Amino acid sequence: MPVSEEVISALIDLKRTDDAGLVTQLTGQLRDLIASGRLGRGRTLPSSRRLASDLGVSRNTVTYAYEQLAAEGYVAASHGRRPVVTVDGGGDRLGAGAAVVRERSGKPRLSPWALNLKQTDWPMSYQASLRPLRPGHGDFREFPDEVWARCLRRNAVRAARRELGPVNRTRLRKVLADYLATSRGVRAAAGQIMILPSAQAALTLIAATIITPGDEVWVEDPGYPGAAAAFRASGARVSGIGLDEQGMQRMPGLAAPKLIFMTPSHQHPTGRLMSLARRAEFLSLSRPGKTWIVEDDYDGEFHYDSRPVPALQGLDAHGRVFYVGTFSKAMTPDIRLGYLVAPPALASTLEIAQRHIGLIASSHIQEALSEFIADGHFLAHLRRMRRLYHARRDHLVEELERQLGGMLSVEVPPGGIQLVARLKRGRTDQAAVKRLVAAGVETRALSSLAVGRPRDRGLLLGFAAWRESEISAAVRTMASCF
Ligand SMILES: Cc1ncc(COP(=O)(O)O)c(C=O)c1O
Structure with a gap:
């Protein structure tokens, strides 16, 4: 018999001691409800937030289960919408756990791995050619x-x-x-x-x-x-x-x-x-x-x-x-x-x-x-680069202090190839990055590296890849932008 949305959570029984992870259990139980016809075609599932709160699990657990069901063709899911059941259960065609192969208007059916990657994609490399003060690089001209x-x-x-x-x-x-x-x-x-x-x-x-x-x-x-x-x-x-x-x-x-x-x-x-x-x-x-x-x-x-x-x-x-x-x-x-x-x-x-x-x-x-x-x-190369990058780090810190001391506070790292300069007030770091890129200085926004809600705003600035004259010119441009 079909069940109403309210009782879906009551039909789910997650065992925290079970070897199978919570995602696997939740996916399996929802799949069974669909396959048995209790959640029929066209049924809208609860929002991930609501089901997570009803079941006392994290929202990610529900999101991953929904993604898996979508990848298997049991539900249709699109960003920001609640998933909808897309198959008829109840008969032999959909035994629990059966893979459902449905062609959806030519859209490629991706694996959960690819779906997850698409959701967390971030620009690993930049499109444009290298420009000061792009972080994450050593100076390969040397x-x-x-x-x-x-x-x-x-x-x-x-x-x-x-x-x-x-x-x-x-x-x-x-x-x-x-x-x-x-x-x-x-x-x-x-x-x-x-x-x-x-x-x-x-x-x-x-x-x-x-x-x-x-x-x-x-x-x-x-x-x-x-x-x-x-x-x-x-x-x-x-x-x-x-x-x-x-x-x-x-x-x-x-x-x-x-x-x-x-x-x-x-x-x-x-x-x-x-x-x-x-x-x-x-x-x-x-x-x-x-x-x-x-x-x-x-x-x-x-x-x-x-x-x-x-x-x-x-x-x-x-x-x-x-x-x-x-x-x-x-x-x-x-x-x-x-x-x-x-x-x-x-x-x-x-x-x-x-x-x-x-x-x-x-x-x-x-x-x-x-x-x-x-x-x-x-x-030998490392020894030379250590000396060079050390001097470049100090030069960038001095220039930022001299030209932008009122706007940015710099965290001086004991090593590495980049540093963080925090915005003292006002702007969002993403807006600042856009403005700087348009003026020819590349940085990365600290908030874009946050895993949850950003705790900090700032700019990630590379120093290793840039000569002192390039660093000075870039900081001058930054000063004119702020
Ligand atoms: C912390 C960290 N780990 C790993 C990498 C990736 O290195 P690779 O280019 O070898 O994949 C980067 C590149 O920026 C990095 O910043």
Whole structure:
């Protein structure tokens, strides 16, 4: 018998102790109600807000369940509207759990993964060519192109004679294990290191391997949107955790989630450094096999004010940390190489996933990079860039103070490639960014990096990629805009 909207929640019984996540349970029970005909074609389901409040679950849980039912063709959902049942139940045609294949006027039917990604999309790269003070870049005009080209050429020529070897080249794994141990305090056997096309690829691989839809994931707020997107796409419920002066805050009242994503070396975007004590607190929160930590050390090579704090991964004695790095910042973005240091218990599973998703870097580029690092070119480049970026950070801070001190307050990061300048009053940061872009200065709005409601307004300004004269000119333009 059809049921009214009011009693839908009464027919749903979610078991919090059940192994199946809340999203899976809710999706299954709604699917059964539709398949049995109790929720007939044309029936409008309650709003996600209302059902979430009736059931005492988060709104995301209901949203994900509705998206899944829409992807399977049981309901039609469009943004801002309540979902409507689109199938006739009651007969044998729709046994519980049966996949419903319905063609809807030529609209491609996307997987939940793609639907989730579309909802959390954010502009990973900008359309226009690079302009001051775009954040997130090192200065690739300073990269030793000729040296790199020689490494590439030697290895490209050899590659023609080589058989296909392991997807993660042994030599690069060893060279990287040594480099990470001495410079970042990472403790890893070469076999734990996966060479990938980017840090983002590492996040996707981790999400695909350990996230079950409905799992709770914590990310920093504000934080790196690429991480939230990768975990949401896999069906995780992503919560933003606010920051204090050490970056991500401890949340003693909350149950530990499945995964915590953090950037402890230089919190993205604020650049804050997490103390050893805070790192140890997070490690004590994580449980082998239950709560994982993903440490994204995207620009950990660049520290200016003090000796670098060793990686969290190196403090972990129980194999609970994924360590992620990239060569996009330290070398050039188009090199398309990053890496993942896997917890020992997951290394072989991750390598299978890596092969099947096809996240494999070409072997001659891996060999060229081994040579570039082993011959000392990488460290020499880093040393030079550290000096240069340090001076550029100080120059940007001075210029902002001198020309815009009344409007902006600057948070000086101890390292990294970008800084946050907060708007003291008045405008929204998004409006300020638009105005600045029109005048030729590129920045990112701090509020666009918020996970929930933005707590802060400000501008994310890159300093590493820009010469001092370019920085001065950009700040002059900013002053004329404000
Ligand atoms: C915190 C953080 N992690 C990862 C990445 C992505 O690095 P990749 O280009 O290797 O995907 C970025 C890029 O901006 C970043 O800011």
